[in-house]
Amino acid sequence: MDLLKSMKISASGMKANTKRVEVINSNIANAQTTQTAEGGPYRRKEVVFGSEPARDSFSEILEGEVDAQAQTVHATDVISTNDAPILKYDPRHPDANKDGYVAMPNINVMKEMADMIQAQRAYEANISAFNTTKSMATKALEIGR
Helix, strand or coil: CCHHHHHHHHHHHHHHHHHHHHHHHHHHHCCCCCCCCCCCCCCCEEEEEEEEECCCCHHHHHCCCCCCCCEEEEEEEEEECCCCCEEEECCCCCCCCCCCEEEECCCCHHHHHHHHHHHHHHHHHHHHHHHHHHHHHHHHHHHCC
16 A cells, blocks of 8 residues: 555544544534424434545556555444433423423433544544654655655
8 A cells, every 4th residue: 555545544534533523512512402493402413434445546446456455434424313302300491391391402421522532532543643654755755865
């Protein structure tokens, strides 16, 4: 595998994890949102990752199976979960039903924070791989002097 392809794979991982952090931030920010434009409480969102061969052109696809295992990752979709809202008793809340219960988003902020730490660590691992590849390229250029 060439160095540019390695950098492309690391960059795709950074981009995908950036999207994941954005969605997690949205979940945390809306953990108390009881009304949305769609109606009802905010629904937790998740990022769906997909992969594809790390090839740039049609000629690379025709060349064979040398780099067939090299895959880039990307965020294919952001989906809303179907978790039922949590009913919280608060009769003074403007969105309370006739029994005094408010439908709150089913978001566990601690779980979201743990997911964010995991996404940040994955991002950092991709930065490390990218920098290692960059260092290898620099060393290869120094050999040619």
